[in-house]
Amino acid sequence: MRNWPPVSITTDKLGSYTKAIQRLQREGRLSDDVTHQTSKYLNNIIEADHGVLKQLISPARGFRTMKTAYATIKGFEIMRMIRRGHCILREPGVVSEVCFVNKLFGLPT
16 A cells, blocks of 8 residues: 655644644644644545445445445445446456456455
């Protein structure tokens, strides 16, 4: 996995974001030169993208464990990447998608 640290972080004006960023900087987990921008509108694209995911999760009424949440969201995001054309498949079609997903999760193909 590549590690590209952020140069800036844009959040809405919720106060807990500032405190969390400052704490990460104090702990050395986030560089001190990372800028924090607060804007009501700059993160709307990201929030809108998560809207579809939230609609899929709502019928499940949330998750009971972090492990379940991680696995489910990872699966949703992988399928969204495939559908949007962000992954190059050997051949178009469902069989190729299944093989790709199995490979990502370390399952036999």
